[in-house]
Amino acid sequence: MKCLVVLVTGHPLIEQYLRTIDALAVAWLSGTEGQGVADVLFGDHPFNGKLPRTWLKSAA
Numbered sequence: 001m002k003c004l005v006v007l008v009t010g011h012p013l014i015e016q017y018l019r020t021i022d023a024l025a026v027a028w029l030s031g032t033e034g035q036g037v038a039d040v041l042f043g044d045h046p047f048n049g050k051l052p053r054t055w056l057k058s059a060a
Contacts, residue, residue, distance in 0.1 A: 003022050003023075004021070004022065004025060005017070007026050008027045008028070008030065010028065025041065
């Protein structure tokens with residue numbers, strides 16, 4: 001079984017569990033449009049982009 005973690009946050013976090021999960025999706029602060037995240041994850045709407053953000057595994 002694959003594990004996808006969806007974070008709803010306002011800023012990047014250092015997450016100690018990154019090595020143990022299969023995929024990370026960041027919804028940022030989606031507000032009332034949180035359904036849009038579910039639409040993409042369940043294939044109801046195509047994923048069509050990538051943000052130029054780096055998610056750090058550590059502060060070092």
